[in-house]
Amino acid sequence: MIQLNNVSKYYPAGFGRVYVLRNISLEIAQGEFVSIMGPSGSGKSTLLHILGLLEEPSEGEYLLDDQPVQKLSEKKRTELHRTQIGFVFQAYHLIDELTVYENIETPLLYKGLSGSERKSRVAELLDRFNIVARKDLFPSQLSGGQQQLVGIARALATEPGVIFADEPTGNLHSDQARDIMELFRELNQKDGVTIVQVTHSEVNAEYGSRVIRLKDGWLEPSDVKLVQ
Numbered sequence: 001m002i003q004l005n006n007v008s009k010y011y012p013a014g015f016g017r018v019y020v021l022r023n024i025s026l027e028i029a030q031g032e033f034v035s036i037m038g039p040s041g042s043g044k045s046t047l048l049h050i051l052g053l054l055e056e057p058s059e060g061e062y063l064l065d066d067q068p069v070q071k072l073s074e075k076k077r078t079e080l081h082r083t084q085i086g087f088v089f090q091a092y093h094l095i096d097e098l099t100v101y102e103n104i105e106t107p108l109l110y111k112g113l114s115g116s117e118r119k120s121r122v123a124e125l126l127d128r129f130n131i132v133a134r135k136d137l138f139p140s141q142l143s144g145g146q147q148q149l150v151g152i153a154r155a156l157a158t159e160p161g162v163i164f165a166d167e168p169t170g171n172l173h174s175d176q177a178r179d180i181m182e183l184f185r186e187l188n189q190k191d192g193v194t195i196v197q198v199t200h201s202e203v204n205a206e207y208g209s210r211v212i213r214l215k216d217g218w219l220e221p222s223d224v225k226l227v228q
């Protein structure tokens with residue numbers, strides 16, 4: 001589903017470059033639940049942003065569902081981002097001025113679904129996540145755990161094949177964190193959603209089936225694939 005070939009990311013610095021990711025080659029199969037770990041500044045979020053089409057690599061190739069992402073038109077890439085990918089942020093990134101219902105509905109407006117299709121999809125998600133009673137509240141009226149549930153419901157609205165989550169429990173208490181991780185496990189095991197999370201927590205990583213470790217922008221040796 002996901003294949004990176006020799007992907008690097010750098011930023012200009014003075015007369016040179018600072019490399020954030022170096023020569024990353026990896027594969028993630030459909031249905032996997034993968035955790036990206038490593039010290040602060042090792043490039044985890046940058047890697048996740050590239051995978052989630054929020055940033056572009058400086059070098060190398062990214063194939064998503066066998067499509068070479070950089071060769072797609074801007075329009076196709078945006079469409080891929082909107083329909084195939086759900087992104088969950090540590091700080092939720094909900095729209096403060098919109099209610100819970102409206103936040104979850106937003107990606108469906110972009111996707112161009114009819115009013116009745118949107119209504120039934122949002123109702124299904126509210127019901128599944130037990131937040132029907134909170135549908136008319138604004139994000140500021142919710143706890144962190146509830147906000148993250150809304151963030152995940154929003155990410156799932158378009159029924160993406162993969163969810164990218166950047167420290168999804170980083171702002172939560174341990175009970176709330178456990179609920180969110182159990183939800184991810186269920187989405188992965190029951191619904192077959194591929195999950196790629198960045199986490200600092202070994203406990204969270206145990207919910208997944210594989211760990212990718214980064215250090216100073218390099219993949220740790222256990223994850224380096226030998227070129228054949």
Ligand SMILES: Nc1ncnc2c1ncn2[C@@H]1O[C@H](COP(=O)(O)OP(=O)(O)OP(=O)(O)O)[C@@H](O)[C@H]1O
Nearest residue numbers: 011018020038039040041042043044045046047198
């Ligand atoms: N736009 C940018 N310009 C220059 N350097 C950048 C830019 N974005 C990120 N970096 C640098 O890239 C490095 C990796 O950042 P990244 O956020 O991917 O690390 P991380 O492993 O997710 O860290 P943390 O665990 O602290 O969130 C950092 O040293 C950061 O300063």
